[in-house]
Amino acid sequence: MPKLTDAIKHLIIINVIMFATPLLLKMDLTNIFALHLPTNEHFGFWQYISSMFMHGGSMHLIFNMYALWAFGTPLEQMWGKNKFLFFYFSAGLGAGLIYTFVNYYQFNDIYEQLISLGLSSSDIQQILEFGKYNDDIITLSNKTMSEFYSLYHTPAVGASGAIYGVLVAFAISFPDAKLAMIFFPVPIAAKYFIPLIILSDLFFGLTKYSVGNIAHFAHIGGAIIGFIIAWYWKKNQFKIL
Incomplete structure (x- = not known):
């Protein structure tokens, strides 16, 4: 088993604390x-x-x-703590x-469709606050209106974007x-395996087949930033002291 390196150890500790503390104190920190x-x-x-x-x-x-431990450990061993942390937070951001x-x-696309139907900004805000609307006025599908409400109210959580950069x-x-x-359980080289995972996220993000409330485009975003930085570093041997 690979040694638990400093940066990854501290990242894991902070993640565990941030997960456990609200549960122990019975607090909801989601809005913050x-x-x-x-x-x-x-x-x-x-x-x-x-x-x-x-x-x-x-x-x-x-x-x-x-995933952070399994895939991040060899990267931190190769890059060092500071360089790995810079990469991790860049990919996550x-x-x-x-x-x-x-x-x-x-969200804005649906918002503009509602404006074109004659709704005012205050009317739309009422829909977002209470989730109710007049079917006789709003001709958009229930699915579209549900997506509109969800886009506004559902926050994103997790280190997955940064993890995809690490992958x-x-x-x-x-x-x-x-x-x-x-x-x-069939071993596949990382150069094929990781792109397949990212392509699956792209597929699920662009279609209706996604299972669960998964932020596929956050995964893809982390993968894109991770690729740009890792590729540049490999070509230029960029150093962070």
Whole structure:
């Protein structure tokens, strides 16, 4: 088993504390630390960082922390603590920004459709606050209106965006390492395995087949930023002291 390196050890500790503390104190910190849509009253710029330490459940936390340990350890050993932390937070921040951009685009598209139906901004805000609307006036489908309400109210949590950056960096740095998953136990080289995971996220993010409330575009955003940074570093041997 790989040694637990300093940066990863501290990241795991902070994630566990941020997950356990609200449970032990019976507090809900979602409105403060989870990442909200910028138009939501609970949005704060700090949430791009704080949401990386929030998780929606114990399995969400366990899978992310396992991936951080398994794939991040060789990267920190190769890059060093400071460089790894810079990479990790850059990927996580990029994931949050891209996720926000995609969600805001989808939200604004529906918002403009409602304006074209004759609704005012205050009318739309009433819909967002109470989730009720007049079917005779609003001709958009129930699915579209449900998506509109969800985009506004559902915050994003988790380190998954940063983890996807780590996965991509691992594939670039150790392309021939053999990987396998529980439900697909056939070893595949990282240079093929990781792109397949990202392509599946892209598929689920663009279609209706996604299972559960998963922020696929945050995953893709983290993968994109992770690829750019890891590829640049590999080509230029960039150093952070």
